[in-house]
Amino acid sequence: MEDEHVHIIINLLGKSLAGKITPGEQKDLDKLIREYSLEELVADLGDERYVMQHLRKYTKYDVKDGFQDFLNVVGETLPEKKTKIKWIYWCSVASVLLFVLGFWFFYHVENPKGDEIRGERKDRLENMESVRLFLADREEMVLEAGYDEKHLNSLGIFLSVGPRVLDYTRVRGRDSLIGEHTLVVPKGCLYKVILSDGTRVTLNADSRMRFPAVLGSSCRKVYLEGEAYFDVKRDENAPFFVEGRNFSVRVLGTTFNVMDYKDEEQSQVTLLSGSVEMCMKDTVVRLSPGKQAVLEKGKFVGQRLVDPLPYVSWLEDKFCFESERLENVLRKLSRWYDIVIECEQDEVNDIYFTGYIPNDIGLKEVLQLLEETADIKFFERDDKMLVRCVKN
Structure with a gap:
């Protein structure tokens, strides 16, 4: 089963159970269920008692062993006509469906007041530390609701209406803009910034990025602590660099995710499209789409083929395990x-x-x-x- 089909099935099933699926989406879901002979599995996963009973058993095991245990418990066997499907994808489908639908029952059946839960989350975020922007002259700006944006606008920096996006594409050559700015995103929220060249960056919680207010014409470089997703504006005359603690990522124009938290054992660079070079001490690695480079304790340990979607699920306000x-x-x-x-x-x-x-x-x-x-x-x-x- 293709990776994208795994995630499509999961998302469509969630919509179906929540009663928010469109006729067109239901048609697509039915087609995928038939294509991969998932009728019986999906029917069983629609039983609340079934899900909660076997969910506990499954999570005690790793993916492959857990799915085999799952099959043994419920007496299921893989469809003969689909034996050519890679085993790992059957593991992925069953394990993720089981967890997702188990969560759906917990959230929608056990906790019918879902709106109140979301409201509680919103109130908590409003009381959390605000996103901060430090200008080159060390002036600190607190980017929060109700903040007077006139000062920012006078510098050529704009905050979009709706989802907060810091936009540098219209910066003017003022003294306060000469040099580097630092965007600090606290725990519990995300923040987006459009750099002067049009490159879009989304910072995850507890992250900071230092960057020139006006990127150079021959070299574009930013410094990251934490995690961020980059959609780099292509410019063959000005390579784009992301500097981590123990590595540098060089790109021309591409989309990729960098995870480099101090409290994590691993640092990861995951490529979604295009091509990047990851440079470390005495090592240069070129990544192709779907590849991930991994460092442990500052040392390169290798690259691997991954499904990139789980590594950027935070962009869609989801934890993915x-x-x-x-x-x-x-x-x-x-x-x-x-x-x-x-x-x-x-x-x-x-x-x-x-x-x-x-x-x-x-x-x-x-x-x-x-x-x-x-x-x-x-x-x-x-x-x-x-x-x-x-x-x-």
Whole structure:
């Protein structure tokens, strides 16, 4: 099964269950279900009790082993006419569908007041630290609702109406704009900026980017701490560089994601389109679309073929976990909800999760979902959350 079909099926099933699918989308979903002989699996996943019963069993295992256990438990076998389909994709389909639909039942059945949950999330964000912009003369600007934009506009910097986007495409040659600016995005939100050359950058939570207010005509360079998605405006006369802590990414015009948080064991550069060169000490690696370069503790460990979509799911306000250790899951939650979450026991870290969770719901609901899908329990102590294993 093609990667894009996996995600299309997941999204369309979610819309179908929520009653928001269009006739055209339903037709596409029915066609994909028939094409990959998923009728029986999808029918079973539409049973709330079935999903919640087997979801707990599945999340104790890694993707391949977990899906085999899933098949053994429910007595399913792979359709004979589809034996040529790669096993890994069947694992991906079943595991992600199971998790996503399990979440759907939790969110829509167990928590019918979904709007209230989203409202709680919105209120919390409004009270969080604001996005800040530091100009070259060290003047600090707080970019929040109600901020007087006249000063920004006088410099040629504009904030778009609706989703907040910082636009530098009309900057003027004023003294305060000569040099580098720094955009600081706090935990719990995303922010977009259009650089002077038209390159679009989306910064993830707890990230900062230093960049020239007016990019050079022969070299364009920005400095990143955290995570960002880049859609680089092509200019063959001016290569674009993203500088991380231990690497540099060189591009002409392409789309890619850079993840380089200080508290993560790995740094990752994931290419969606075009071509990039990743330069490290004594090593230069060229990536093609669908490839990801990985560093551990500042050292290059290799490149691998990946499905890029999960690595940019944060752009669509989703957490995406693909056979991910609990400690990594908790780091992402901590970064978004701005709270310390720690494991009381080492064995907790050996639990793996796979699936999508929207990040616009309350932390309490997310943790409750994780408790429903594994033998773990969260509790609060001294302004932080702790997690431990529980045996049923």
